[in-house]
Amino acid sequence: MHRTFVFACHALRGAWIQRWRRGGWALPACCLLLALTWAGPAKAAKPAPQATPEPNSPTIISLDLTETLVWGTVRAVLDGTNLVVVTPEITRFDIRLLGIEPPELPRQGRAGTKPTEGQPFGPEAATYVRDLLVDKQVRLEPYGKDRSGRTLAVVWLGDINVNLTLVKEGLAWVSQSVAVPKVRAELEVAERQAQVGKYGLWALPNPEPPWEFRKRHRLPSE
Numbered sequence: 001m002h003r004t005f006v007f008a009c010h011a012l013r014g015a016w017i018q019r020w021r022r023g024g025w026a027l028p029a030c031c032l033l034l035a036l037t038w039a040g041p042a043k044a045a046k047p048a049p050q051a052t053p054e055p056n057s058p059t060i061i062s063l064d065l066t067e068t069l070v071w072g073t074v075r076a077v078l079d080g081t082n083l084v085v086v087t088p089e090i091t092r093f094d095i096r097l098l099g100i101e102p103p104e105l106p107r108q109g110r111a112g113t114k115p116t117e118g119q120p121f122g123p124e125a126a127t128y129v130r131d132l133l134v135d136k137q138v139r140l141e142p143y144g145k146d147r148s149g150r151t152l153a154v155v156w157l158g159d160i161n162v163n164l165t166l167v168k169e170g171l172a173w174v175s176q177s178v179a180v181p182k183v184r185a186e187l188e189v190a191e192r193q194a195q196v197g198k199y200g201l202w203a204l205p206n207p208e209p210p211w212e213f214r215k216r217h218r219l220p221s222e
Contacts, residue, residue, distance in 0.1 A: 068142075069140065070085075070087060070140040071087065071137065072085040072088070073135065073137050074134055077129050077130040077133060077134055079105055080102030080103075080105070080122070080125035080126045080128075081100060081101070081102060081129075082095065083095040083097070083129075083133065083155070085138065093140065094151065095140065096146055096148075097155060097162065097163045098154055098180070099154075099178035099184060100166055100167055100172040100175055101209070101211065102166065102172040103119035103210055104118050104119045104219070105118045105126060106118035116217050119208065119210065119213055121171055121200055121201045124171060124200075125172060128171055132157065138155050138156060138157050138162075139155075140154070140156075141153055141154040141155075143180055164187060164190050167190040168199070169194070169199055170197075170201050170203070171201070174187045
């Protein structure tokens with residue numbers, strides 16, 4: 001680069017001196033050439049280096065992904081949505097079926113409260129789940145826990161999605177609180193099918209969702 005610059009200076013020195021007095025074009029041309037020589041050939045711009053993730057950086061998992069699948073045997077059905085599942089390693093899981101709410105069962109009166117008769121199809125839903133699952137081996141897709149510490153899960157009996165089946169048969173509503181998009185979408189389709197077919201509780205003239213029933217009777221959620 002330095003040699004090229006010196007050579008250009010010697011080559012143009014004579015022309016620059018001769019035309020300087022006449023106000024010719026040599027001086028502007030010389031300046032332009034020197035600027036181009038000094039700048040040198042343009043270099044291709046290098047792309048900015050891309051940041052690579054650190055090997056120990058945490059992985060973000062979306063809400064509609066399940067945790068590790070769990071296999072176990074249903075040892076008890078407490079009502080239409082609550083199960084007790086025991087794994088081969090004798091680990092107990094208190095399970096609540098994710099995304100559904102069956103009709104309310106009758107409740108015994110507690111201190112300061114009156115007993116309630118429950119809703120139509122409440123006992124039928126609990127009996128259906130009990131007959132279907134007790135002492136059967138099931139596969140669980142867990143999605144975290146609820147405020148009571150129960151594992152929220154989609155329960156599979158072979159190829160039968162138990163959560164979905166209860167809604168299809170008109171034995172449960174889709175819960176207002178289900179936050180897993182994939183699970184909610186499937187349940188809502190099943191609920192519309194049950195409504196059109198008037199299955200189970202949808203055969204009633206004015207079926208009342210359990211959350212409205214609890215509000216009307218001032219009952220806590222269980």
